[in-house]
Amino acid sequence: MKLASVFAASCVLLAAMAQAKPTNKKCQTGPHGVKYVKGRQFDRIFQIVFENHDVWPVQADPWFNKFWKKDNHRLLGNYHAITHVSQPNYFNMIAGSDFGDNLYNAVAHHPEVANLTSLTLETYYKYPWLADSDNLINYPANVKTVIDVLEEAGVSWRAYAEGYPIHQGCNFTMTVDSTAYARRHFPFVSFESITNKPERCNNIFNSDQFFEDYKNGELPQYIYYVPTVKDDMHDTNTTYGSQYIQKTWSKIFEEKYFNENALNILTFDESGNFTFSDMNNQIYTTIWGSGVETKSTWDHIDWAYYNHTSLISTIEDNWTGKIGQLGTNDTFANVIRVKKPYTS
Known part of the structure; x- marks a missing residue:
């Protein structure tokens, strides 16, 4: 042996x-x-993604406002989504690009949507092409994702979604209802480099499996978790979202095993402002874990510029010592510095 x-x-x-x-x-x-494969900054990364809120309304919620101020917690004060609508931001999180699929490009072909401030069910009924582009996109097998980076480095991974229609495997069901799973928020089923490989589909789960893996002390090294469109605040508000977190996650977020040598990230997919003047797209993002040092007040905020593709470059740097393996925006996205903020 x-x-x-x-x-x-x-x-x-x-x-x-x-x-x-x-x-x-x-x-x-x-x-x-x-x-576990030893990483340069951390040995496990957990990402949970919420929906469609500007940074300051989130900061105004008492729970979110206090969360990043705890020991070993840090606010990424200059973190940005990349575009609108939801789905292309999720693509950037695992593939480093939206491949031109975003609302800004769509308006060139459909100028009537330029003044939209939100995407409601009524909007989808009026412009059905929006719903199609938000759910049915598939990228061919030659398009790489962060999964290629992880597997090449021998790093275990699993993706979990609340309300996912099956327990395990690749499923292509679209949005069911306003309280359930939304395919557009779960990018792993939109890349044939994942869905064409049964062994990769076997790493995609309903969220129930996350809590089993946690209970058994067998969390993979890369964890991607998305709540339902109700719990992620897409169809609710920050008060509802913070209550959901306190009920479902508070104990886990503070537990030693969950934090040991881990980088945990809570972020949003995009800001709540859907107008085409909103090029800033700043969102609330907090990191925490045992390696996040907060010896002074200044250690609680990192003002370096980050965006969703930084999640990939951080993973690449951590387990391979270099960035840019996907050849997309990960080539130049800033790596999140875990131990101390860039501005300390």
């Missing part, structure tokens, strides 16, 4: 002895006991 296999088996045994929550960072394992 190879030494690595012996080490991994030992980690599994130690994890079981510790009531399935590993406490030794050298022995953290993912699903099926797969050994």
Whole structure:
């Protein structure tokens, strides 16, 4: 038996002895006991994505306002979405580009939507092409995503969605209703480089599996989580969203196992302003974990410029030591500095 296999088996045994929550960072394992690959800044990354709110209304909510001020928490004070509508921002999170699929390009062909301030069901009825472009896009198998980077580095990954129509696998169902899963918020099923490979589809789950993986101390190293369109505040508000987080996530967010050698990110897909003058698109984003040092007040805010593609370049830098493997905007997106902010 190879030494690595012996080490991994030992980690599994130690994890079981510790009531399935590993406490030794050298022995953290993912699903099926797969050994963690050591990263430069962190060993696990968790991303949860919310919807359609400007940064200041989110900051006005008491929970969001206090969250980034805790020890080992930091506000990314200059973090931006990339475009409108929702889906192209999600594409940027895992592929580093929206490939021209955004509202700004669409208006060249449909100028009547230029003054839209929101995308309601009535809007979709009036302009059905918006709904089609927001749900049915598929990119061919030669388009790479962050999954290619992770697998090349041997890093375990899983993507979880609340309300996902099946427990495991690739499913192409569109939005069901206003309280459920929305395909446009779950980019993994829009890339044939993922959906054409059964072994990759096997890493896509209903959110119930996340809580099982957490309970068993087997969280993968890359975690992507999307709530329903109700819980992610797309169809609700920041008060509802903060209550959802407090009910579902508060204990997990503060738990030692969840934070040990981890970079956790809470962000939004885009701002709430859908007008074409909104090129700023600033959104609330907080990072936290044991490696986020906050020894002074200034350590709680990082004013460096980041956007959704920074999530990819940060992963690339962490596990491969370089950025730009996808050849898209990850080539020049700023890497999130975990330990200390750039501006400290």
